[in-house]
Amino acid sequence: MFTAEFEFKVDRKGRISVPADYRSTLAHDSYSGIVLIPVEGERALEGFGNERLESLAKALDDPDTYDDEDELELVKQHFAKARRVPFDGDGRIVLPVETRKHAGITDTAIYVGGGNTFRLWHPEAYEAHKERLEAKARTRTKPVPLRLKPRKRKPEAEP
Amino acid sequence: MFTAEFEFKVDRKGRISVPADYRSTLAHDSYSGIVLIPVEGERALEGFGNERLESLAKALDDPDTYDDEDELELVKQHFAKARRVPFDGDGRIVLPVETRKHAGITDTAIYVGGGNTFRLWHPEAYEAHKERLEAKARTRTKPVPLRLKPRKRKPEAEP
DNA sequence: CTTGATTCCATTGACATCCATGAATTCCCG
């Protein structure tokens, strides 16, 4: 479970600590480290544990998960962009150059919890992102609630 | 199950006891602590156990729970604002600064039970909130009864 | 030998853990 926001320093070797809270949720994982994937369309990195990566790979094998061949190829590309980065003895990782480039991260970065995944941002990029989100939220009449179940929708066109 | 109202002190380190009654309902939880999320539009914090947070995260992974991309992003923001706070040996938590700020809590706070969740308020803010609620209630002809089932509604106008 | 990466060690400041107190409640046994 990944929540909250944690800002950390990136040292001159590209190392950054992973929040102790995140590490403890990853403790059960067989792999001691995390997975980072550039988010398309955002200057951010998506992060999670190795276990989730394996689940994603499994879903890829299921012919029902993605409908067409193009989708499948595009999803595989995510695996190509994924980087598995191990913890060092003190719970740090080194951010691969490509990922740092994608997110525009230089000397600080902020972890943002998102449930089963988290994101890594350049702090200012994240602030800008939040700004945009809040603007969008203001256009809504009601706030979006946390839901446990899919909303009941009226019968759609038959699948 | 969270009920009743409990007022407690916040010490200079930001610590506050969690009602023993609440702790016992959280006892089965794997995580020894609670989750706090600022309520949008109210100077209050929503609280519940880690188990519920996991259910919410699971719902987030289900492609059917939220229909469009914007909704999804806005909901993830709730996780970013969420704070997981562990109990100390004596059943206390420390209120993170951001949450204290949001709720305007300084040296006392009141827990308000709400079924599967509870809320934390600055005592005076809660009184004001109750005031507003009662005013609204007075405009109604009938009181709102406790219901066990969703009320059947006539087909709404199509969104 | 030089460069780049990985492991190891050192510092410091926050915070989790531990301990103490008093009030209120429950328990138990006469």
Next chain:
DNA sequence: CGGGAATTCATGGATGTCAATGGAATCAAG
């Protein structure tokens, strides 16, 4: 039934530990 003992809780404070961070040492190549 009653009163004393034993818990349980809320609360305050002290201190020991660990997380975040920087730098040195070791290792692996080119």
